[in-house]
Amino acid sequence: MKSQIEISDLYKIFGPNPETVLKQARAGMEKTGILEKTAHTVALSGINLKIEKGEIFVIMGLSGSGKSTLLRHFNRLIEPTHGRIFFNGTDIMSMSPAELNIFRKRRMSMIFQHFVLMPHRMVIDNVAFGLEIQKISRKICYEKARKWIEIVDLQEYERSYPAELSGGMQQRVGIARALCTNPDILLMDEAFSSLDPMIRSEMQNKLLTLHKQLGKTIIFITHDLEEALHLGHRIAILKDGQISQIGTPSEILFKPKDDYVRGFTKNVNRTRILPIRTIMRPVPLQLSGETIESALHHMQKAHVNHGYVVMDKKYQGIVSRKQLEKIPEEQRKNKALNVIETQNGPPTLDSSMTIDKALIPALRYNHDLPVMNLTDGQLYGIITREDIASLLDKKDWDTAPILP
């Protein structure tokens, strides 16, 4: 099947004479060398990538690595020096100006780092801008714009001017404006970088919620790895206009291809980014509606001190060997396991929570922690204190326990 977006062998060279410099770049000359010799900037060189429908694809790199330039090729705001860009199999480069405008109106919207709202337009007119350009009647424009203003929670500010809004509010207007044309793809150029940390994480979560509801493809630029790991299904790392590595968050974290990528991941607190499922192990001993005697028997046989009780496919709690052994022997045969004995167990963890949520329970309880699906109550597995420790210990980075 075709990818939604495909870029092949893309080069972008800034300067008066890009064609001649292209040959040198293709011959493998370095970006800095070309800049010194020819005064041309090789902003992108030899980019190949595929982006699937519904994916959150993050592009990451240091300042000047070519992120914005790459993003502006997806809707051809910048013309490539060489290379091809496909959308659903159609070559964007072969479009006429009129076709390109239709493509920009319907298929892609952009969200900018500095919001760039139109200062002379009220919030609602900013949100409706994309539809207005399509010559859609004012009434329908406003109806749709209102719907999106409500979704981003700005109903009271519909008639305000951008200068009256805070940064976070302005960016919500930017998001509403982009979504109002119902595009297939959202292009976001450091959309959250100029927001302060609290609003930023709020906006990240809002974006993830919207993504779940709408299933749009999102191409997201950032220079912050934590943000990339939090949002991205896949991450492309750009260095000097070339792609160093494309991979899932855990591939980037645990299998960095080179020192450049490793440089990004070095100082990341991985427990705050990785979900618990990435270090989850199978349940060593699952107990269900049996007698205490047989439960103890199973524990002895499995050489464990704890068992995880599951009834009707729902996780009930933990029982310890000590706890069960306190019960007089004559009662063990007829008494079934019950939940009362597990009251003081650790809080339940969902497999999609980040690992840092497990740190305090892990310190407090002297056994492995159960991991479940909080929505249906199923027990998925456990995480061990040893695995958490090795994740926190930088020396153990390349030998992470289990990769999803």
Place this chain on the structure above:
Amino acid sequence: MFPDFGRYVQNFINENVNYIIFNFGDSFEAAANFLLIFLVGLERGLQAIPPWAIICLVGLLAYTAGRRITMALLLMSLMFLIGALGLWDQAIQTVAIILIAIMISVIIGLPTGILIARSSFFYTVITPFLDLMQTIPSFVYLLPVAMLFGLGKVPAILATVIYSTPPLVRLTSLGIRSVNAEIIEVARAFGSTPSQILRKVEIPLALPLIMQGLNQTIMMALSMVVVASMIGARGVGEIILLGLQRNDPGQGFLGGIVIVILAIIFDRISQSFGIRMQDYKRTSS
């Protein structure tokens, strides 16, 4: 010591002006008549309105522009003063000429400003002409213009237009050039055509500067009324001119006062409109 270029240039201009007058004089007069119809219509129209209605109109305009009642009242009393000084009719004639001149300035100035904002070629070609239009003494072109169109109001309007259009062109161009490039990029990213970008983004954002240009154009047009009256435009300028010729400084002074009053009225109203167009920049307090 010097070669005698002056005479050649002089003869060259004379011959060409004569040639144009001889061959195209009629069409120029026809164009002049066309303009005259408008002007006379406007003048008659304004004169048909009773003075109290015009005074109220000024008050209303001032209030809608600035939303300040004191300003409106002040401008109304200044209008009243014009009548009290006995120069109401002349003031109306002057206003009619000024309004027509401003209209022509806008029709020419706006597109030219946009053009030189867009193309650096036209920018380099047209800018020297703007300098020329503003600095060359108006008598230099008044003579050939009067020869072409005859004496009267039309050459007066043309002279006024030549002198007063440049600031509008310059500030329109400046306004369009200073629109944030990122905003243009937004418009492009949403699929705007160049003309949509111009209409929906560039002109609205340049409007405060364009209004400033318009304000300057109006002021410069007013400063031309005395010169214009020398080639037959009637109105306040004529009063001043007569005062000078008859050695009647009192009359000259009266005319001067009326010009100043008109300037204040035009200035305040157009400035207030310009300021109100930037209301969106204020954060609500």
